[in-house]
Amino acid sequence: MARPKSEDKRDALMAAATRVIAAQGLSAPTAVIAREAGVSNGSLFTYFETKADLFSRLYLELKTGMAAAALEGLPAEAPLREQFSHMWSNWMRWATSNPGKRRALALLGVSDDIAQESRAASHQAMAAIAGMLERARSDGPMRDTSMEFVAALMNALAEATMDFMVNDPAHADEHCRAGFDALCRTLGC
Amino acid sequence: MARPKSEDKRDALMAAATRVIAAQGLSAPTAVIAREAGVSNGSLFTYFETKADLFSRLYLELKTGMAAAALEGLPAEAPLREQFSHMWSNWMRWATSNPGKRRALALLGVSDDIAQESRAASHQAMAAIAGMLERARSDGPMRDTSMEFVAALMNALAEATMDFMVNDPAHADEHCRAGFDALCRTLGC
Amino acid sequence: MARPKSEDKRDALMAAATRVIAAQGLSAPTAVIAREAGVSNGSLFTYFETKADLFSRLYLELKTGMAAAALEGLPAEAPLREQFSHMWSNWMRWATSNPGKRRALALLGVSDDIAQESRAASHQAMAAIAGMLERARSDGPMRDTSMEFVAALMNALAEATMDFMVNDPAHADEHCRAGFDALCRTLGC
Amino acid sequence: MARPKSEDKRDALMAAATRVIAAQGLSAPTAVIAREAGVSNGSLFTYFETKADLFSRLYLELKTGMAAAALEGLPAEAPLREQFSHMWSNWMRWATSNPGKRRALALLGVSDDIAQESRAASHQAMAAIAGMLERARSDGPMRDTSMEFVAALMNALAEATMDFMVNDPAHADEHCRAGFDALCRTLGC
DNA sequence: TATGAATGAGCCTTCATTCAT
DNA sequence: AATGAATGAAGGCTCATTCAT
Incomplete structure (x- = not known):
């Protein structure tokens, strides 16, 4: 029944892409990514249809991973402010522990060839965080401002903080x- | 001692680069920029040594222009909060009136090949704004936080707001x- | 001593190759031919050593089939002209009923990688037709012209007619x- | 005013393409054609937009050259049969003197990527020959057959003869x- | 100085064929 | 024998930069 597509290789390609994008930017050759993953350049295309496909999926995976890290061990019963604090710490720890992932994610985020599908799914990955934010917003000085905008402000502050x-470790x-x-x-929390 | 190269053409190239980068991203071919400027592709390289050089200088010019726009007509005698409000309005107006410049500036900002020199100079262009910010900071809840960080937070909020x-005009x-x-x-102002 | 490889699959590959070549030309990927035949791409190479081998054998098979169709039901006792007429009708009917086969055959005929062996054997397949032609030639205005040339002229006229x-059905x-x-x-008949 | 596009180089590319196609078929790499023309591979694309463009133009040029050769020195006052004989001799001489051009032309003729434009123009190039043929046809046994078909038959006979x-020189x-x-x-002439 | 042709390295992707399962 | 993943050599085309005019 032939060699099955190896989950390992797929992961290796994703990880290699993350590293190479962080180091070289979005113009990183697919051949370099493949070599870094220990795979032939042709093989990259049995796991991802195009370079853009690889990038789209990587974007989603990184974003999802980031969100999961931020939510890890969230004290669901604690007061909102404490939950926020916990989430923020997790989030910042993820960023400082994974600077390559963070840089790759930032570059991918402004890339033209991330599938709309991936962008949409990435919002879903952030849904739980958005939920927390919503509880805070509706009760404070931004209660008349749209959720999307508040989320964008939080993101902006987070990114600046990570930088x-x-x-400056x-x-x-x-x-x-x-x-x-x-x-x-x-x-206002 | 008139300079030999035409200031006009230089400006045309800068403006064309802004438009083309906004439309096509940083991978826009130099030939396209030159054509958009009504100049031969070869000529681009008599005005800018390399593509990276063009991008570096454009980055600085856009940033400088943005800062100047933000400071235009600042009421020097008014209370700080009012000055801030005025500056913020200017800044946002510049962004909405010049979406192409803003997009190009954002792309250039994350590019690898902006000369360190240009980045440094761009901070100088923001010095006056930083000064205002400093006055606010030293007096409020962020008085123990570094100026650079506070500036970064302001920038982050501004960018998100512009988006x-x-x-959503x-x-x-x-x-x-x-x-x-x-x-x-x-x-805290 | 049954042969291990399935005759069915071989035939399916031949038929698929005919269709795909007719549609896409000689540069049709072997993977497409295999898929069209309902067979894995690897399997194609257990039935045919190389792509050229597949094409050579297909060429011969198509040519043989065409000749057989032309000779079907030939009235052996009838006068020569009538036999010719019958053969011509058969031939033209085959062409119009099997446009894909004809197109594939034409493309294969000008391909570089048809084995000399197959070309030779294809002449044998046409031997009976050549025999009829010989009887006509030796008795008419082309009696001093070589058989090969006369055959080529007939072929040329036939192909043009089929087109x-x-x-223009x-x-x-x-x-x-x-x-x-x-x-x-x-x-001169 | 910069180096002007060199007619010589264009011609060299056409001639090289003819030779390389005759030798290697339509799958000849553009790099080989360029090298054979003594030009960098990039330059090929300043003279022809794509490989298909090169092929389309070459097809037209070869066909036009062939027609011109066939008509060279045609005795306009002589009887039709004599004109035909003259044209036929010219045509066959062109073919035997330029086997490479002939082979390239044959391959290009069955290629998928000859622009419709080129095909149409090539018919125009053959118009004078078609005119002669028309005069013969309208007066003989094929008077009830379409010109296009008669032309196709003539072509078929000519190609077979050239072969x-x-x-067999x-x-x-x-x-x-x-x-x-x-x-x-x-x-019937 | 202006022009635009010339250069050739580089990139994404395809594909015949091989080989592990 | 059957499958389909793995391989890596090619190939068409682009593009920053140079250079002849």
Whole structure:
């Protein structure tokens, strides 16, 4: 029944793509990604139809992984602010522990050839976080502002905070806290 | 001692690059930029040594222009909060009036081949704004946080706000105000 | 001593190759031919050593089939001209009923990778027709011209006639007759 | 005013393509054609937009050249049969003197990517020959058959004759005459 | 200085064939 | 024998940059 498509190889390609994109940007040759994954260049195309397909799926996987990391061990019974704090810590830890994934994700996010499908699915991956945010928003100074906009503001603050944590690791904790405080002031929580 | 190269053509190339980058991304061929500028492809390289050089200088020019727009007509004697509000309005107006410049600037900002020099100079262009911010920061809840970080947070909020103003022009004013309010809450002004 | 490989699959591959070549030309991928035959791409190579081998054998089979169709029900006792007429009708009917086979055969005929062996054998398949032709030639105005050349002329007229019958089916019968008359005038029969 | 596009190079590419196609078929790499023309592979694409474009133009040029050769020095005042004989001789001489062009033309003729435009123009190139043929047809046994079909028959006979002249040069003259006689019998001239 | 042709490295993708299962 | 994943050599075309005019 022939060799089945190897989940390992697929994962290796995804991981290689993450590393290579982080290092070389979106113009990274598929051949380099394949080599980095220990696979022939032709094989890349048995796992992904096109380079854009690989990128779309990678985008979704990275985003999903990020969201999952942020939600890990969330204290569901605790007060909202504490939940937020926990999520924020997780999120920032993921970013600092996975700078390559973060950089790749940022580049992929502005790429033209991420399938609309993947973008949509990535929003779903963030749904739980959005839920928490919604509870905070509806009760504070942004109650008249659309959820999407509030989510975008949170994202923006998070990204800026990550940048500083990564680039100035000595003060990572301070930046993490300062970013969170800014978020709370923004939301009024 | 007139300079030998035509200032006009240089400007045309810059403007063309802005438009083409906004439309096609950073991988836009130099030949297309040249054609859009009404100039031969070869000539592009008498005005800019390399594609990266063109991009670096364009980045700086766009950033400088943006900063200038934000500061235009600033009421130097008014209270800080009013100055901030004025600056924010200018800034957002620039973004909505020049979506192409904004998009090009965003793409250039994440490009690998912007010269360090240009990045540094672009910070200088923002110095006046940073000054205003500094006055607000040193007096509020972020007084123990580094200026750079605070600036990054402001930038992040501004970018997110611009996105929503551009993509949802019907509610541009609301988004503009909501973004500003968020910033003030963040800064405590 | 049954042969291990399935005759059915071999035939399916031949038939699929005919269809695919007719539709896509000689550069049709072996994978497409295999899929069209309902067989895995790897299996194609257990039935045919190489793509060229498949094409060579297909060429011979198509040519043989064409010759057999032309000779079907030949009235062996009738006068030569009548036999010719019968053969010509058969031949033209085969062509119009099997346009795919004809197109594939034409493409294969000009291909570089038909084995010399297959070309030779295909002449044998045409031997009976050549025999009829020889009887006509040796008695008419082309008696001093080589058989091969006369055969080539007949073929040329036949192909041209088929083209018109296929492309202008409304006048197929007229074209068929006109082609035959031209042949007779050429041969003097 | 920059180096102008060189007519020489264009011609060299056409000639190289003719040779390479004759030798390797339509799948000849553009890189080989360029090298054979003494030009970089990139340059090929400044003279021809795509490989198909090169092929289309080459097809037309070869066909036009062939027609011109056939009509060279035609005795306009002589009787029709003599004109035909002259044209036939010219045509056959062109074929035997330019076997590469002939082979390339034959391959291009069955290619999928000859522009419809080129095919149409090639018919125009043959118009004068078609005119002669028309005069013969309307007066003989094929008067009730369409011009297109008669032209196709003539072509078919000519191609078959050329094949034999090229492959059996020792008897080229005999084949040439026999082919012409066959044509005359077909047309009744 | 302006032009645009010339160059050739580089990239994505395809495909015949092989081989592990 | 059957399957289909694995391989890697090609190939058409693009593009930043150079250079002849």
